[in-house]
Amino acid sequence: xxxxxxxxxxxxxxxxxxxxxxxxxxxxxIIQTDKAPAAIGPYSQAIEVNGFVFTSGVxxxxxxxxxxVEGGIEEQAEQAISNLVALIKESGADIENTIKTVVFIKxxxxxGKINEIYAKYFKExxxxxxxxxxxxxxxxxxxxIEAIVEKG
Numbered sequence: 001x002x003x004x005x006x007x008x009x010x011x012x013x014x015x016x017x018x019x020x021x022x023x024x025x026x027x028x029x030i031i032q033t034d035k036a037p038a039a040i041g042p043y044s045q046a047i048e049v050n051g052f053v054f055t056s057g058v059x060x061x062x063x064x065x066x067x068x069v070e071g072g073i074e075e076q077a078e079q080a081i082s083n084l085v086a087l088i089k090e091s092g093a094d095i096e097n098t099i100k101t102v103v104f105i106k107x108x109x110x111x112g113k114i115n116e117i118y119a120k121y122f123k124e125x126x127x128x129x130x131x132x133x134x135x136x137x138x139x140x141x142x143x144x145i146e147a148i149v150e151k152g
Contacts, residue, residue, distance in 0.1 A: 031044065053151060058080055076143050094152065100128045100130075103143065104137060
């Protein structure tokens with residue numbers, strides 16, 4: 001009985017050792033592009049880890065000027081999502097592989113307008129999403145969006 005237990009234990013140990021040798025070392029890669037707004041603090045635009053891209057919140061700044069896009073919620077939503085797409089593309093991922101987004105908005109009454117713009121970018125197999133009304137956003141913008149994307 002003890003011999004069987006020892007042999008069984010050795011098989012498990014060998015399987016675990018073999019599996020550990022096959023594991024990749026987790027490394028994070030900083031994603032940065034001038035096609036999306038630069039970080040306005042001590043953070044990265046996005047990080048890639050183990051085949052997933054995690055973006056920071058993206059606001060409706062025109063990358064070429066560094067200024068907030070002119071207009072209301074429709075223009076700001078369009079710019080913010082366009083910036084997000086540029087960041088995702090820079091990572092080598094596709095917008096279609098977005099798993100989850102979080103949308104922060106200044107006014108929940110804008111939800112329908114934001115959905116119309118959002119639907120232009122996420123047409124099929126839409127990602128999971130949270131949408132939260134907040135008291136204030138950086139630079140007093142009306143919308144901020146972040147995403148988790150699988151690189152496929």
